[in-house]
Amino acid sequence: MTSVPDPGAVLEARDVHKSFRAHHVLRGADLRVAPGQLVGVVGENGSGKSTLLKTLAGTLPADRGEVRLSGSLGYCPQVPVLNHNLTVGQHLRYFAAAHRLPGLDRGRELIRRLGYEQYEEKPAGELSGGTLQKLNLTLALLHDPDVLLLDEPYQGFDWETYLHFWDLVEDLRERGRAVVIITHLVFEQDRFDRLEDLVGGRLEPRTVSGRDTHVNV
Numbered sequence: 001m002t003s004v005p006d007p008g009a010v011l012e013a014r015d016v017h018k019s020f021r022a023h024h025v026l027r028g029a030d031l032r033v034a035p036g037q038l039v040g041v042v043g044e045n046g047s048g049k050s051t052l053l054k055t056l057a058g059t060l061p062a063d064r065g066e067v068r069l070s071g072s073l074g075y076c077p078q079v080p081v082l083n084h085n086l087t088v089g090q091h092l093r094y095f096a097a098a099h100r101l102p103g104l105d106r107g108r109e110l111i112r113r114l115g116y117e118q119y120e121e122k123p124a125g126e127l128s129g130g131t132l133q134k135l136n137l138t139l140a141l142l143h144d145p146d147v148l149l150l151d152e153p154y155q156g157f158d159w160e161t162y163l164h165f166w167d168l169v170e171d172l173r174e175r176g177r178a179v180v181i182i183t184h185l186v187f188e189q190d191r192f193d194r195l196e197d198l199v200g201g202r203l204e205p206r207t208v209s210g211r212d213t214h215v216n217v
Protein backbone atom coordinates (compact mmCIF):
# COMPACT_ATOMS: atom_id res chain seq x y z
CA MET A 1 0.00 0.00 0.00
CA THR A 2 1.31 3.50 -0.84
CA SER A 3 1.58 5.71 2.24
CA VAL A 4 0.74 9.41 2.42
CA PRO A 5 3.79 11.63 1.75
CA ASP A 6 5.06 13.86 4.54
CA PRO A 7 4.60 17.41 3.14
CA GLY A 8 7.45 18.81 5.25
CA ALA A 9 10.04 16.34 4.02
CA VAL A 10 12.31 16.84 1.03
CA LEU A 11 13.57 13.27 1.32
CA GLU A 12 11.64 10.44 2.85
CA ALA A 13 12.31 6.72 3.05
CA ARG A 14 9.81 4.29 4.50
CA ASP A 15 10.31 0.65 5.37
CA VAL A 16 13.23 0.19 2.95
CA HIS A 17 14.47 -3.39 2.57
CA LYS A 18 17.46 -4.58 0.59
CA SER A 19 19.09 -8.01 0.45
CA PHE A 20 22.04 -9.39 -1.42
CA ARG A 21 21.06 -13.05 -1.86
CA ALA A 22 20.38 -14.32 1.68
CA HIS A 23 22.08 -11.34 3.31
CA HIS A 24 19.37 -8.93 4.51
CA VAL A 25 21.23 -5.65 4.77
CA LEU A 26 18.32 -3.20 5.13
CA ARG A 27 15.36 -4.44 7.17
CA GLY A 28 12.85 -1.63 7.24
CA ALA A 29 14.89 1.58 7.30
CA ASP A 30 12.89 4.80 7.78
CA LEU A 31 14.31 8.28 7.25
CA ARG A 32 12.81 11.74 7.03
CA VAL A 33 14.83 14.81 6.11
CA ALA A 34 13.40 18.35 6.04
CA PRO A 35 14.78 21.30 4.03
CA GLY A 36 17.81 22.81 5.77
CA GLN A 37 18.40 19.72 7.88
CA LEU A 38 21.76 18.03 8.27
CA VAL A 39 21.44 14.36 9.16
CA GLY A 40 24.31 11.99 9.88
CA VAL A 41 23.93 8.24 9.33
CA VAL A 42 26.37 6.32 11.50
CA GLY A 43 27.08 2.62 11.57
CA GLU A 44 29.86 0.10 11.81
CA ASN A 45 31.66 -1.20 8.71
CA GLY A 46 29.36 -3.39 6.69
CA SER A 47 26.19 -2.24 8.47
CA GLY A 48 24.69 -1.10 5.15
CA LYS A 49 25.31 2.68 5.08
CA SER A 50 26.40 2.80 1.43
CA THR A 51 23.59 0.43 0.47
CA LEU A 52 21.12 2.78 2.15
CA LEU A 53 22.58 5.84 0.41
CA LYS A 54 22.47 4.12 -2.98
CA THR A 55 18.81 3.26 -2.50
CA LEU A 56 18.11 6.87 -1.46
CA ALA A 57 20.00 8.12 -4.53
CA GLY A 58 18.07 5.71 -6.74
CA THR A 59 21.18 3.98 -8.11
CA LEU A 60 20.22 0.72 -6.33
CA PRO A 61 16.58 -0.38 -6.32
CA ALA A 62 15.11 -1.31 -2.94
CA ASP A 63 13.43 -4.72 -2.67
CA ARG A 64 10.60 -3.19 -0.69
CA GLY A 65 9.59 0.17 0.72
CA GLU A 66 9.43 3.68 -0.66
CA VAL A 67 11.85 6.53 -1.26
CA ARG A 68 10.46 9.97 -2.05
CA LEU A 69 12.52 12.92 -3.13
CA SER A 70 11.21 16.38 -3.89
CA GLY A 71 13.61 18.57 -5.83
CA SER A 72 17.04 17.97 -7.27
CA LEU A 73 19.59 15.50 -5.95
CA GLY A 74 23.36 15.63 -5.57
CA TYR A 75 25.09 12.35 -4.79
CA CYS A 76 28.70 11.93 -3.77
CA PRO A 77 29.51 8.19 -3.76
CA GLN A 78 32.25 6.77 -1.56
CA VAL A 79 34.36 5.86 -4.58
CA PRO A 80 34.48 8.73 -7.09
CA VAL A 81 33.15 7.84 -10.53
CA LEU A 82 35.39 9.96 -12.69
CA ASN A 83 37.15 9.67 -16.02
CA HIS A 84 40.84 9.41 -15.22
CA ASN A 85 41.83 10.92 -18.58
CA LEU A 86 39.81 14.12 -18.13
CA THR A 87 41.24 17.07 -16.25
CA VAL A 88 39.52 18.77 -13.32
CA GLY A 89 38.46 21.62 -15.65
CA GLN A 90 37.11 19.20 -18.25
CA HIS A 91 35.05 17.40 -15.59
CA LEU A 92 33.67 20.76 -14.55
CA ARG A 93 32.67 21.68 -18.10
CA TYR A 94 31.22 18.23 -18.79
CA PHE A 95 29.06 18.20 -15.66
CA ALA A 96 28.03 21.87 -16.11
CA ALA A 97 26.83 21.02 -19.62
CA ALA A 98 25.01 17.90 -18.36
CA HIS A 99 23.17 20.04 -15.79
CA ARG A 100 22.62 22.80 -18.39
CA LEU A 101 24.30 25.38 -16.17
CA PRO A 102 24.87 28.81 -17.74
CA GLY A 103 28.55 28.97 -16.74
CA LEU A 104 31.34 27.64 -14.59
CA ASP A 105 31.18 30.26 -11.85
CA ARG A 106 29.85 27.94 -9.16
CA GLY A 107 32.32 25.19 -10.04
CA ARG A 108 35.25 27.61 -9.90
CA GLU A 109 34.00 28.99 -6.58
CA LEU A 110 33.82 25.45 -5.12
CA ILE A 111 37.32 24.64 -6.39
CA ARG A 112 38.60 27.84 -4.80
CA ARG A 113 36.86 27.18 -1.48
CA LEU A 114 38.17 23.61 -1.34
CA GLY A 115 41.64 24.94 -2.24
CA TYR A 116 42.65 22.97 -5.33
CA GLU A 117 42.73 25.62 -8.11
CA GLN A 118 46.29 24.59 -8.94
CA TYR A 119 45.05 21.22 -10.22
CA GLU A 120 42.50 22.51 -12.73
CA GLU A 121 44.56 21.30 -15.72
CA LYS A 122 45.54 17.94 -14.15
CA PRO A 123 43.93 14.69 -15.30
CA ALA A 124 41.86 13.02 -12.56
CA GLY A 125 44.12 9.95 -12.84
CA GLU A 126 47.05 11.99 -11.52
CA LEU A 127 45.26 13.49 -8.50
CA SER A 128 45.82 12.41 -4.90
CA GLY A 129 43.00 10.60 -3.08
CA GLY A 130 42.05 13.72 -1.12
CA THR A 131 41.99 15.93 -4.24
CA LEU A 132 39.88 13.33 -6.08
CA GLN A 133 37.47 13.49 -3.18
CA LYS A 134 37.36 17.30 -3.52
CA LEU A 135 36.50 16.94 -7.20
CA ASN A 136 33.86 14.33 -6.34
CA LEU A 137 32.28 16.76 -3.89
CA THR A 138 32.51 19.71 -6.31
CA LEU A 139 30.66 17.77 -9.01
CA ALA A 140 27.91 16.69 -6.59
CA LEU A 141 27.43 20.33 -5.52
CA LEU A 142 27.72 21.91 -8.95
CA HIS A 143 23.99 22.26 -9.68
CA ASP A 144 23.21 23.41 -6.12
CA PRO A 145 20.88 20.46 -5.41
CA ASP A 146 18.00 20.56 -2.92
CA VAL A 147 19.19 17.31 -1.34
CA LEU A 148 22.78 16.25 -1.04
CA LEU A 149 23.79 12.68 -0.19
CA LEU A 150 27.42 12.31 0.85
CA ASP A 151 29.13 8.97 1.48
CA GLU A 152 32.15 9.39 3.78
CA PRO A 153 32.82 12.85 2.29
CA TYR A 154 35.70 13.97 4.48
CA GLN A 155 37.84 10.86 4.55
CA GLY A 156 41.17 11.79 3.02
CA PHE A 157 40.74 15.52 3.77
CA ASP A 158 43.40 17.38 5.69
CA TRP A 159 42.18 19.37 8.69
CA GLU A 160 41.93 22.70 6.83
CA THR A 161 39.88 21.13 4.03
CA TYR A 162 37.72 19.41 6.64
CA LEU A 163 36.90 22.84 8.10
CA HIS A 164 36.23 24.32 4.61
CA PHE A 165 33.95 21.37 3.97
CA TRP A 166 31.86 22.26 7.03
CA ASP A 167 31.72 25.93 5.95
CA LEU A 168 30.25 24.76 2.65
CA VAL A 169 27.74 22.50 4.41
CA GLU A 170 26.75 25.37 6.71
CA ASP A 171 26.07 27.59 3.64
CA LEU A 172 23.91 24.88 2.10
CA ARG A 173 21.96 24.42 5.28
CA GLU A 174 21.35 28.17 5.64
CA ARG A 175 19.96 28.19 2.11
CA GLY A 176 17.52 25.41 2.96
CA ARG A 177 19.37 22.55 1.34
CA ALA A 178 19.08 19.14 3.02
CA VAL A 179 22.27 17.18 3.59
CA VAL A 180 22.68 13.51 4.55
CA ILE A 181 26.18 12.45 5.51
CA ILE A 182 27.18 8.85 5.92
CA THR A 183 30.13 8.25 8.14
CA HIS A 184 31.65 5.75 10.52
CA LEU A 185 33.49 8.58 12.28
CA VAL A 186 31.72 11.52 13.88
CA PHE A 187 34.29 13.89 15.30
CA GLU A 188 31.84 16.60 16.30
CA GLN A 189 28.32 15.42 16.95
CA ASP A 190 26.87 18.88 17.45
CA ARG A 191 27.51 19.86 13.83
CA PHE A 192 24.54 17.62 12.97
CA ASP A 193 20.85 18.32 13.52
CA ARG A 194 20.34 14.62 13.99
CA LEU A 195 22.31 11.42 14.01
CA GLU A 196 20.78 8.12 13.01
CA ASP A 197 22.40 4.82 13.92
CA LEU A 198 22.08 2.07 11.34
CA VAL A 199 21.74 -1.06 13.42
CA GLY A 200 20.29 -4.37 12.29
CA GLY A 201 19.21 -2.82 9.00
CA ARG A 202 17.11 -0.10 10.64
CA LEU A 203 17.73 3.53 11.56
CA GLU A 204 17.48 4.61 15.18
CA PRO A 205 17.69 8.32 16.06
CA ARG A 206 20.42 9.17 18.50
CA THR A 207 20.20 12.11 20.88
CA VAL A 208 22.82 14.66 19.86
CA SER A 209 24.52 16.23 22.83
CA GLY A 210 27.92 17.51 23.82
CA ARG A 211 30.75 18.87 21.73
CA ASP A 212 33.83 17.24 20.21
CA THR A 213 32.57 13.76 20.99
CA HIS A 214 34.53 11.14 19.14
CA VAL A 215 32.41 8.19 18.16
CA ASN A 216 34.13 5.24 16.59
CA VAL A 217 31.65 2.46 16.14
Ligand SMILES: Nc1ncnc2c1ncn2[C@@H]1O[C@H](COP(=O)(O)OP(=O)(O)OP(=O)(O)O)[C@@H](O)[C@H]1O
Nearest residue numbers: 020023025043044045046047048049050051052184
Ligand atom coordinates in the same frame (compact mmCIF):
# COMPACT_ATOMS: atom_id res chain seq x y z
N1 LIG B 1 26.60 -5.50 -4.65
C1 LIG B 1 26.69 -6.27 -3.55
N2 LIG B 1 26.62 -7.61 -3.63
C2 LIG B 1 26.70 -8.38 -2.53
N3 LIG B 1 26.86 -7.89 -1.28
C3 LIG B 1 26.95 -6.57 -1.13
C4 LIG B 1 26.88 -5.68 -2.25
N4 LIG B 1 26.99 -4.41 -1.79
C5 LIG B 1 27.14 -4.51 -0.46
N5 LIG B 1 27.11 -5.79 -0.07
C6 LIG B 1 27.21 -6.27 1.32
O1 LIG B 1 26.24 -5.59 2.09
C7 LIG B 1 26.77 -5.26 3.38
C8 LIG B 1 26.67 -3.77 3.59
O2 LIG B 1 27.59 -3.12 2.72
P1 LIG B 1 27.73 -1.54 2.69
O3 LIG B 1 28.82 -1.20 1.74
O4 LIG B 1 26.40 -0.95 2.48
O5 LIG B 1 28.18 -1.23 4.20
P2 LIG B 1 28.79 0.10 4.84
O6 LIG B 1 28.10 0.29 6.15
O7 LIG B 1 28.70 1.23 3.88
O8 LIG B 1 30.29 -0.34 5.05
P3 LIG B 1 31.66 0.55 5.19
O9 LIG B 1 31.55 1.36 6.45
O10 LIG B 1 32.70 -0.52 5.30
O11 LIG B 1 31.78 1.38 3.94
C9 LIG B 1 28.19 -5.81 3.41
O12 LIG B 1 28.18 -7.07 4.05
C10 LIG B 1 28.55 -5.96 1.94
O13 LIG B 1 29.48 -6.99 1.75
